[in-house]
Amino acid sequence: MAETTSVFAPPPRLAPAGPTAASRPVQRPAPAAQPNPRRWGWLTGAVLPVALLLLWEGLARAGVLPPNLLPAPSRVLATIGELARTGELWGHLGITLARVGAGFALGGAVATALGAATGYSRRLFQLLDPLLQGVRNIPSLAWVPLFILWMGIYETSKVVLIAVGVFFPVYLNLMSGVQGVDRKLVEVGRVYRLTGAQLVRRVFLPATLPAYFVGLRSGLGLGWMFVVAAEIMGASRGLGFLLVDGQMTGRPQTILASILLFAVLGQLTDAGLAALSRRLLRWQDTHFGNG
Numbered sequence: 001m002a003e004t005t006s007v008f009a010p011p012p013r014l015a016p017a018g019p020t021a022a023s024r025p026v027q028r029p030a031p032a033a034q035p036n037p038r039r040w041g042w043l044t045g046a047v048l049p050v051a052l053l054l055l056w057e058g059l060a061r062a063g064v065l066p067p068n069l070l071p072a073p074s075r076v077l078a079t080i081g082e083l084a085r086t087g088e089l090w091g092h093l094g095i096t097l098a099r100v101g102a103g104f105a106l107g108g109a110v111a112t113a114l115g116a117a118t119g120y121s122r123r124l125f126q127l128l129d130p131l132l133q134g135v136r137n138i139p140s141l142a143w144v145p146l147f148i149l150w151m152g153i154y155e156t157s158k159v160v161l162i163a164v165g166v167f168f169p170v171y172l173n174l175m176s177g178v179q180g181v182d183r184k185l186v187e188v189g190r191v192y193r194l195t196g197a198q199l200v201r202r203v204f205l206p207a208t209l210p211a212y213f214v215g216l217r218s219g220l221g222l223g224w225m226f227v228v229a230a231e232i233m234g235a236s237r238g239l240g241f242l243l244v245d246g247q248m249t250g251r252p253q254t255i256l257a258s259i260l261l262f263a264v265l266g267q268l269t270d271a272g273l274a275a276l277s278r279r280l281l282r283w284q285d286t287h288f289g290n291g
Contacts, residue, residue, distance in 0.1 A: 103162025
């Protein structure tokens with residue numbers, strides 16, 4: 001009998017074929033690297049100041065601006081260069097930076113403690129905040145004669161005056177940041193039985209850091225403003241002294257050099273604080289981003 005093959009028999013196995021064009025993974029070109037907007041952003045920020053300086057220089061050279069009142073930027077820069085060459089500039093810069101740094105550290109530390117306490121505790125807020133808000137409205141120069149009477153014209157009075165200027169922006173922003181933490185986040189933390197320290201570290205700290213850094217930057221800016229008042233009240237060194245000395249001797253280029261140095265130092269220190277805030281707040285998904 002002839003041998004037959006069942007229709008239900010499995011088909012013979014074939015050797016596996018190589019990958020077809022349809023089965024091969026599609027090779028997509030790598031996306032082009034996106035330029036970092038922060039890398040060249042400082043150039044955009046420099047356009048307007050440079051343009052204003054060029055306009056100022058042109059008007060001064062044309063005789064539109066009187067040289068005894070508003071000398072050209074080139075004269076101001078030459079004055080800074082001469083102060084640097086003689087070594088006088090570095091002493092003034094060093095003492096001013098030391099005063100601002102000490103006042104910022106003192107005012108920021110006290111403001112951090114009181115801002116966190118009054119933001120967290122309703123009772124402490126009701127007890128302390130009305131007094132602090134009243135003191136906040138006292139003009140900065142009103143403290144000068146009192147601090148001189150209490151502490152003399154030495155470094156202590158200058159550092160304390162700068163600390164007063166730094167204190168209130170940091171205190172206000174931190175207190176508002178703590179009070180503005182979403183209640184649902186706090187309740188979730190308590191549901192997970194977080195201790196008080198864990199609740200602060202994992203809920204309150206991340207939620208208040210953005211407001212806290214805004215307060216630190218505002219306080220640093222006021223610290224640079226208050227150092228002028230501090231150095232006017234009897235200092236023999238510092239950029240504030242240099243400014244007053246230029247006024248007393250009728251040298252507008254020295255006055256403008258001091259103002260320009262205040263602006264540059266303030267911008268550099270603020271940029272450093274802003275870079276630190278971006279580094280610590282990288283987890284935020286904001287409109288501008290923190291990259």
